[in-house]
Amino acid sequence: MKITTVGIDLAKNVFAVHGVNEHGRTVLRKVLKRDQMAEFFANLPTCLVGMEACSSAHYWARKLQGMGHTVRLIAPQFVKPYVKTNKNDAADAEAICEAVARPNMRFVPVKNxxxxxxxxxxxxxxxxxxxxxxxxxxxxxxxxxxxxxxxxxxxxxxxxxxxxxxxxxxxxxxxxxxxxxxxxxxxxxxxxxxxxxxxxxxxxxxxDDTSCKLARVPGIGPLTASALVASIGDAKSFRSGRQLAAWLGLVPKQNSSGGKNVLLGISKRGDTYLRTLLIHGARSVMQVAERKLQKDGWLHGLLQRRNANVAAVALANKNARIIWALLAHDREFRPDYTPATAAA
CATH class of the missing domain: 1.10.287 (Helix Hairpins)
Incomplete structure (x- = not known):
């Protein structure tokens, strides 16, 4: 039967491959050496290939995409629940193959x-x-x-x-x-x-025009803009600005149960480096806002209600959502922009 989904457990020299057909039945279990990978997938009919987003994952993703395969990268923590028994290469490849086929799975953008x-x-x-x-x-x-x-x-x-x-x-x-x-x-x-x-x-x-566009946002400098452009890739892979902010770990962590919503501190998931750059940029905007004679606007009202650390994270969260809107909809930053719903 035709192989529709393949999971690969990446390594330095030995790669475990697990494949299933359209009914989810296992039809392929194989161990490949590094020099056998390209030849094997070049002769394999195009299918969905899943890999963990680890070392060399983006290299193999680009290589397999060039062969016509659809490649999806998954964060390792999302693969772990699908490992049924003890950890080994074959079990990991099977878990990746199972996880990549889930309709609600979140994937990591492939970098060029x-x-x-x-x-x-x-x-x-x-x-x-x-x-x-x-x-x-x-x-x-x-x-x-x-x-x-x-x-x-x-x-x-x-x-x-x-x-x-x-x-x-x-x-x-x-x-x-x-x-x-x-x-x-x-x-x-x-x-x-x-x-x-x-x-x-x-x-x-x-x-880079995209990086220059992001640098027009207050609190986003050349370092932050270039790191965001290189890390996010295609912003349309995120459904909304909130999902991008959650990917950066700038949203509250939840511990809710029984209909009672409990919001804790920020989740700190994702890339620590990007989150740090955004928060430091937000602090610089706050320092400028405190020196201005005109004390009005969203940021000034937030500083009146919350301490500086909370305000810095909130501003970083807002900037992350602005960045998603600029990238996903190919827009230019406008400081005086007002949403249509707010204007109405």
Whole structure:
């Protein structure tokens, strides 16, 4: 019988494949090596292929789509409930095959090569920022052991530490001064790497019309806009702006039962990096709004009722919905836009 749905358990070298026909009956169980994957699916009639959204998933999705197959990527947490027994490659492939056929399953958008390249810049930059922060904290910690306290911030270290190394009145030994100079040079190198990657991201942002369109939204800068464009892909894969906000983890987590709705803090699902960028952008908008003489509008009313952290998340949620509307309906941002229902 014809195979209609296939589940693939991705790996580095050994791939488990599970296929079913139109009646849901298992007709294929196979283990493939990496060099056998392309040949096998090139000879397989076009069908629905499901994979977990893990390492190399987008590469294989693009490759199989080029062969005519319909590929769907699923978040691993949505596949786990369909694993019937102990975990192994064959059971995982069967669970993926079962999950991808569910009518209400949520899928991860497939990224193209350019989107993956831009996100790689963001990930590497984020790693350098973490390493820079760790290096700065190490320098401050070592100096504090000798009774020298430097304020937090890379700028304070760059300004104060060279003076401390040259100061002959303190108790620092020659070997320790050389060690701090070595760490400071490493810190400067990390800072240079971060700036260079930011320049590459901004260059891509300026060359992409969609990213420039999103940057017109208050609280969305080049970093946030480029990361959103590369991560979201086709915004029409989300039914609404609220679904996009939920995908980013900006909506309340529920613990409801018996008809009683209990809303907790935000779910924090999805990409932590995107959510952090949106919330930090919202905080910058709030700082600008507080300095304005004219205190009116939705944000000012929200700040009167809720604390700053709640307001920042609410504004980030609103921006996520605006972004979905701009991308899904191919619109330009208008600060004075008023919905038709509100105007009526």
């Amino acid at each position: 090569i350019e989107q993956q390249s831009v996100l790689s810049l963001h990930r590497v930059r984020q790693g350098f920022v973490r390493a820079r922060t760790a290096q700065a904290n190490q320098i401050r910690g070592l100096l504090s052991e000798f009774g020298i306290v430097v304020p937090q911030g890379v700028a304070h270290l760059a300004r104060r530490v060279p003076e401390l190394i040259e100061d002959a009145t303190n108790e620092l030994t020659g070997s320790f001064r050389l060690l701090i100079q070595r760490l400071l040079d490493h810190l400067k190198d990390l800072d240079r790497q971060v700036r260079e990657l930011e320049q590459q991201i901004q260059a891509w942002h300026r060359s």
